[in-house]
Amino acid sequence: MTWWKCSNCGYLFEADKPPERCPSCGEVCTFYDVTCYTPECGCQGYDPKLVARLDKRRI
Numbered sequence: 816m817t818w819w820k821c822s823n824c825g826y827l828f829e830a831d832k833p834p835e836r837c838p839s840c841g842e843v844c845t846f847y848d849v850t851c852y853t854p855e856c857g858c859q860g861y862d863p864k865l866v867a868r869l870d871k872r873r874i
């Protein structure tokens with residue numbers, strides 16, 4: 816499974832593929848892959864650093 820972040824509202828969710836519409840804001844958005852591929856880091860599946868970086872850019 817892959818973790819996705821909505822470019823519009825910042826909603827985080829897990830899915831095989833990004834949906835057509837965001838489950839949170841209902842818009843047709845761009846979804847960013849924020850999956851953490853480093854199992855040793857102990858995070859919950861998505862990479863908090865990547866999420867924070869996207870937030871800072873306000874995408």
Ligand SMILES: [Zn+2]
Binds near residue numbers: 823837839844
């Ligand atoms: Zn959204």
